[in-house]
Each structure stands twice: as structure tokens, then as C-alpha cells.
Amino acid sequence: MFYQCGDGRRNPLLARTMTVPVFRFAPSSNGALHLGHAYSALLNASLAGAAGGRFLLRIEDIDTTRCTPELENQIYHDLAWLGLQWETPVRRQSQHMDECTQALARLIEAEIVYPSFMSRQDVRGYIAESEARGHAWPRDPDGAPLFPPVDRDRPPSDRRRRMEEGEPFAWRLDMNAATAHVAGPISWEESGDGPDGETGRITARPEIWGDVIIARKEMPTSYHLSVVVDDALQGITHVVRGRDLFHATAVHRLLQELL
Ligand code: GLU
Secondary structure, eight states, X not given: OBOOOSOTTTOHHHHHHTTSOEEEEOOBSSSOOOHHHHHHHHHHHHHHHHTTOEEEEEEBOOOTTTOOHHHHHHXXXXXXXXXXXXXXXXXXXXXXXXXXXXXXXXXXHTTOEEEEOOOHHHHHHHHHHHHHTTOOOOBOTTSOBOXXXXXXXXXXXXXXXXXXXXXXXXXXXXXXXXHHHSOSOOEXXXXXXXXXXXXXXXXXXXXXXXXXXXEBTTBSOOHHHHHHHHHHHTTOOBOOOOGGGTTHHHHHHHHHHHO
């Protein structure tokens, strides 16, 4: 996957890195690396080498319940065993919550995220009820049901009251508002291929994901937000990763445009 992160003319950091390709391998330290990770790491490093570019390692450790220092050390050990070398210091997502908080604040300000109060159980109940009435509920590319519009459609006074009363909530992207906020279609250049052989200029269809989580109850970020913020801050020019994340790229491109 190839895509350009931002406008080099406005950001001196990007202007500098535009000339040097920057690749990254970004495993989550919530489990052992598998063969797919090894392939992805080796491919990133070899493409970076061939292009005279940089190869960065980033530890995606925002899931504090499952990520551990032991698993992180195991990642370094396994990558060294593969013969890889990477730049240090390694960026750890958990150490950069401020940047994510700032990005979230911009999305809140633009009114394209909303607080969602429904628990997993509420969502399951809502969808089961709707399906019992004979309506097939739409699913995202991973097969998960799209988030119901209940919280999105809450009156502002109800939202305010719940927040003031300390009800736990997550921030979700209002997908309709977010896509309307971006002028024109968004796309990326795919130089590998997607699950159905998609290649070349791909038009992003983030709406297939519905109202994705942008920040969790206990965390001012989520996978989608952190990956976009970090790719921009690290000046990443080329994203090479598993096909399982092909469709998620549409959400990342949308967030890049919004931010
Ligand atoms: N941390 C993600 C994973 O291990 C990959 C993120 C990415 O490459 O964008 O699956």
C-alpha cells in the first residue's frame, strides 16, 4: 500500500521526508509475532533498503490490558533474530497520548464525532430486536454489525446531561458528517493488492464501516486515530501491511483528510 501523508508544502517535517521514503513496521505488543508479521517486517525493511529510505519500528501498545513489556521485548528479540535493524528510539503509541488528545479535540470541535453511551450488550440487544423484526442488520468488512444510530441521534441536551452525570462513553466518528466534511472523493494508490485483487488507484469507501470508534472510554484514542496521528508525525510515506487491513485504509485516509 502506498499513500502520501499530508501536504508537504505546509509541514516542514513532511517536506523533508517527502524526498526520502519512510516505511514502518507497526506490530501490537499484545501477542507473539506470527509468520505474517515476519513477512511484513522483512518486506518493509527490504523495500526501504531498495528505495534508499528509512525503516522504522513502532510499537502499537494502546491496549493496556493486553500489551505487556515482555511481549514487546519478545518482538525486539524476534526481529533481531530475523536480522532486521531499525532506527531508535522506537515510538511507543502509549507515550504519545497528548498528540491523540489534540487530534480528538479537533474532531470534537468540528462536530464530526459524538459521545456513544451504548454498551456492547445494548448494541447486541438493539440489533437482535431489529433482526427479529425481519431487518437484516448491515455488517462491516470484518463481519461486525454497524453501530446503531441511537447515540448519534440523541439531542444535545441528553448528551450533555449524561456526560455531566459521569456516564461512561466512547467517541465515535459520525460517518455521514465526516464524509460530507471532505471535499471530493478520497483515494489511495495500492501497489500490492486487496482481498479481491484490488490494485492501483483505490477509491476509499469509509462508509462501509459505519460510525467507528475514535477514542475509547478509558483512552483518548483508538487504533484508527493513533495509526493516523503516528504515521503523520513520523512522516511515513509508504504503508506496507497485511491484507486484513486493506479496508481499514479507507478510514485512515478519511481521518488523514479530516486532520
Ligand atoms: N498494529 C497493527 C497490527 O499489529 C498494524 C497496524 C498497521 O500496520 O497499520 O495488526
